[in-house]
Amino acid sequence: MEPRKLSDDFSVAPQIEPEDVAKLAEMGFRTLITNRPDEEVDEAHSSKAMAEAAAKAGMNYHYLPYYPGEMTFDLVADFEAVMKSAPKPAFGYCRSGTRSSHLWGMSQAGKMELDKIIETAAHAGYDHSSLMPVLKFYATRRGKIL
Template identity: 55%
Template sequence: MDIRPLSPEFAVAPQIMPEDVALLAEQGFKTLIINRPDEENPPELSHEVFAKAAEENGMVAHYLPFYPGDMTPELVGAFEGCLDVAEKPCFAYCRSGTRSSHLWAMAQAGKMDVAEIIAAAEKAGYDHRPMAGLLAAYAEQKA
């Protein structure tokens, strides 16, 4: 499992396996956010399997599927709402971790400076420089 911290309270990773959920709980994660749509995985990796593993390990799971190229205002709002109420630290995954990191970046717009968001993503192995304009516009919209 390739855990990539974006902040002290949030990390992402490429696709994990159901048995990884116990390891996440052991590492202190309280909330699991599943951003990979079920249609991208075989049934044994469905969100229901991960939600059950999360419950068995004392975590809360949220299924917020992020289809490639489909970062809608509704999805961003749902993700922000999830982070607002989620017990921290949170862990999210998708195929590569990129979509989860994009949602985190949008949620941080207006809370963190855009350059800080981009630097945190870069440290975790994600290039969010192309999102700079979008992050700035979203931060301004939220202000």
């Protein structure tokens, strides 16, 4: 498990193991966000199991399931609310880390230059270039495109 840093407050990775949670806490992460729906994983990787591992490690835990192809305004708003209130830095994961990185990107639209969002994600190993129309839309909803 290698965290891929998107900002000082948020990193992502592909699916982690329950024993990785303690390692994340040792690395300084204070919040764990699961974006992988329980329907995609076995019981050992369920949100319940990961919440227990986070509690044992002294981390905050949030389950924000992001079903493939189903990014919604509510999901992005929920992610933003978690990121606003949760202790940082936070660590998010899903099957490959892509959905977690998409939520971060959407949360930055209108706050960060869109090209910078794409560049930052690419540096972390995620291609967000196909998200540009959606990023523009989210930025427009916030009243600005950077």
